[in-house]
Amino acid sequence: MSTDARFDGPSALDPVEVNAAVRALFPGSNNECVELGPDFAVARVVAGPDAIRPGGFISGPTQFGLADAVLWYLTFAAVGRIEPMALTSELSMRFLRPAVGPELWARATLEVAGRRNVVGSVRIWVHDEDRPCSIAQGTYALPWPSAT
Amino acid sequence: MSTDARFDGPSALDPVEVNAAVRALFPGSNNECVELGPDFAVARVVAGPDAIRPGGFISGPTQFGLADAVLWYLTFAAVGRIEPMALTSELSMRFLRPAVGPELWARATLEVAGRRNVVGSVRIWVHDEDRPCSIAQGTYALPWPSAT
Amino acid sequence: MSTDARFDGPSALDPVEVNAAVRALFPGSNNECVELGPDFAVARVVAGPDAIRPGGFISGPTQFGLADAVLWYLTFAAVGRIEPMALTSELSMRFLRPAVGPELWARATLEVAGRRNVVGSVRIWVHDEDRPCSIAQGTYALPWPSAT
Amino acid sequence: MSTDARFDGPSALDPVEVNAAVRALFPGSNNECVELGPDFAVARVVAGPDAIRPGGFISGPTQFGLADAVLWYLTFAAVGRIEPMALTSELSMRFLRPAVGPELWARATLEVAGRRNVVGSVRIWVHDEDRPCSIAQGTYALPWPSAT
Numbered sequence: 001m002s003t004d005a006r007f008d009g010p011s012a013l014d015p016v017e018v019n020a021a022v023r024a025l026f027p028g029s030n031n032e033c034v035e036l037g038p039d040f041a042v043a044r045v046v047a048g049p050d051a052i053r054p055g056g057f058i059s060g061p062t063q064f065g066l067a068d069a070v071l072w073y074l075t076f077a078a079v080g081r082i083e084p085m086a087l088t089s090e091l092s093m094r095f096l097r098p099a100v101g102p103e104l105w106a107r108a109t110l111e112v113a114g115r116r117n118v119v120g121s122v123r124i125w126v127h128d129e130d131r132p133c134s135i136a137q138g139t140y141a142l143p144w145p146s147a148t
Numbered sequence: 149m150s151t152d153a154r155f156d157g158p159s160a161l162d163p164v165e166v167n168a169a170v171r172a173l174f175p176g177s178n179n180e181c182v183e184l185g186p187d188f189a190v191a192r193v194v195a196g197p198d199a200i201r202p203g204g205f206i207s208g209p210t211q212f213g214l215a216d217a218v219l220w221y222l223t224f225a226a227v228g229r230i231e232p233m234a235l236t237s238e239l240s241m242r243f244l245r246p247a248v249g250p251e252l253w254a255r256a257t258l259e260v261a262g263r264r265n266v267v268g269s270v271r272i273w274v275h276d277e278d279r280p281c282s283i284a285q286g287t288y289a290l291p292w293p294s295a296t
Numbered sequence: 297m298s299t300d301a302r303f304d305g306p307s308a309l310d311p312v313e314v315n316a317a318v319r320a321l322f323p324g325s326n327n328e329c330v331e332l333g334p335d336f337a338v339a340r341v342v343a344g345p346d347a348i349r350p351g352g353f354i355s356g357p358t359q360f361g362l363a364d365a366v367l368w369y370l371t372f373a374a375v376g377r378i379e380p381m382a383l384t385s386e387l388s389m390r391f392l393r394p395a396v397g398p399e400l401w402a403r404a405t406l407e408v409a410g411r412r413n414v415v416g417s418v419r420i421w422v423h424d425e426d427r428p429c430s431i432a433q434g435t436y437a438l439p440w441p442s443a444t
Numbered sequence: 445m446s447t448d449a450r451f452d453g454p455s456a457l458d459p460v461e462v463n464a465a466v467r468a469l470f471p472g473s474n475n476e477c478v479e480l481g482p483d484f485a486v487a488r489v490v491a492g493p494d495a496i497r498p499g500g501f502i503s504g505p506t507q508f509g510l511a512d513a514v515l516w517y518l519t520f521a522a523v524g525r526i527e528p529m530a531l532t533s534e535l536s537m538r539f540l541r542p543a544v545g546p547e548l549w550a551r552a553t554l555e556v557a558g559r560r561n562v563v564g565s566v567r568i569w570v571h572d573e574d575r576p577c578s579i580a581q582g583t584y585a586l587p588w589p590s591a592t
Contacts, residue, residue, distance in 0.1 A: 025497075025498045026496075026497045026498055026503075027493075027494075028492075028493065028494030028495060028496065028497070028503070029497075048472075049471075049472065050471075050472030051472060052470075052472065053469075053470045053472070053473075054469045054470055054528040054529065055528075055529060055531075057531075059470075059472070059509075060508075060512050060532045060535070061505055061508050061509035061512055064504075064505050064508040064509070064512075064535075065503075065505035065508075068504050068505055068508075084498040084499075085498065085499060087499075087501075087539065088504045088539050089413070089435070089538065089539055090386055090435065090536065090537060090538045090539065091504070091508075091536070091537055092240045092285070092388055092534065092535070092536030092537070093534060093535055093536070094259070094267055094285060094287065094533065094534040095531065095532050095533055095534065096259055096260040096267060097260065111242070111244055111280065111283055112244040112245065115440070116412060116437075116440065117385070119242055119244060119283075121269065121283065132259065135259055135267075135269065135285060137240070137242060137283060137285055139242065139385070139386065141412070144411070144412065173349075173350045174348075174349045174350055174355075175345075175346075176344075176345065176346030176347060176348065176349070176355070177349075196324075197323075197324065198323075198324030199324060200322075200324065201321075201322045201324070201325075202321045202322055202380040202381065203380075203381060203383075205383075207322075207324070207361075208360075208364050208384045208387070209357055209360050209361035209364055212356075212357050212360040212361075212364075212387075213355075213357035213360070216356050216357055216360075232350040232351075233350065233351060235351075235353075235391065236356045236391050237390065237391055237561070237583070238388065238389060238390040238391065238534055238583065239356070239360075239388070239389055240386065240387070240388030240389070240536055241386060241387055241388070242385065242386040243383065243384050243385055243386065263588070264560060264585070264588065265533070287533070287534065289560070292559070292560065388536045388581070390555070390563055390581055390583065392555055392556040392563060393556065407538070407540055407576065407579055408540040408541065415538055415540060415579075417565065417579065428555065431555055431563075431565065431581060433536070433538055433579060433581055435538065
């Protein structure tokens, strides 16, 4: 259980900064930060041919990768800085509907930001945010000792 | 992945009916259905002395029990009938803040209702819904063959 | 991700000590520690009438309560002391088979013990450990700053 | 809760068949089935440069992708046939230790195989199976109506 330290002011970060930092740190990532606020982040990924599994669906790991990325961006927003060593400690996903389309969107919502962890909920969709293809919840651990 | 059969009309059930049926079926339950709509349910439980763990917090299992109950009520609403043999197939919880207070509230939101499963997200709080003490996501399996 | 500090020697604790401490700290708990080693714990609970849900099954929350308890005992064993303020940070359960019988057993296996967290896997059964009625994985957060 | 239909005889499938079928169905997958039995599957993946995240660790999504794949192979073994339309319904992962090395291994263990679902546990490691870098549990839904 986290001591509560919800970030109150507007986030000092914007998507351009986040994307530049992530490209430099983790060039293998195709995910893109689209929007960022103190308690949410929006991301998307274009589904390349490698992401398509039997049935024409965007694969589960592609969805997991986007969920993981959007929670990372949310963590940056929640702590107010790019924190490359924030690491996923756990993430659970539920797949609800086939994901058919050219790109995938995700919104992460901050549930709590503490000294040790940031917890968020994620919704992933193709065309309609109200009909998610998957949902997730997960935890990022902040580096120890945390500078927060 | 569920074939989508989201319930469109208003739920035919109300909390009084749900509570009467649950009391008859499962007299051990202390949880109470407070509000019910086609895609949500609200529940509460009064935390008796057995529910208090070290530190004065309402215990995790009490929170799990309420999450499980509110998802059951949501399942009834989503399929439009009391379905005693709908069973939890999986549920994951994250504990965010100490739960200190006399009673616990929970809101379940429908994520998808299919022929086989109902999936929902849950938020649990003591005083302020915007500062949840725990969050959960889970799946109820409908009886086989489903009458839906 | 936890810095690894797996406890090597035999646990200094035994089930009698654990049960005495838990009874004092958390009198509402019916769960009992049966066996304890440096990287495992075994627990059981007698299912009272309140624990029986429609169909004659031991309820999900009773199973969750036992899973949560056995992970707490495992945490004590892993850190080598009764640690009342170790708190569940997350726990996910999957229900596999009906739990029909007078009592429930659980075994927790240590996955990692770090400075901040203890993670374990749990198997719950009625008659046969090889046919679990549910499985779980979860995380206990150690108090901050941890004395370990 | 699944009606129990655990596969008793030896699996009719072998890794060569599984890999050939998966390469044909899902050419984007780099994961490889290494071993297969009626109640387990072993898989590995070579971590390409795109899989490395800050700190030199094999990324979480790469680990998720391998967990998802090894549960798919386990599902094939449990139902005794290649079942391309078996789909992940939920999967939760816990990250325990940094994953540093050239390749990742995973072992899935069957928890239950029913008419509707197959549930398994997964352990992922780089050098030593007893020191996993992550663990997972998840559910594959079988196509409806299932031929099993």
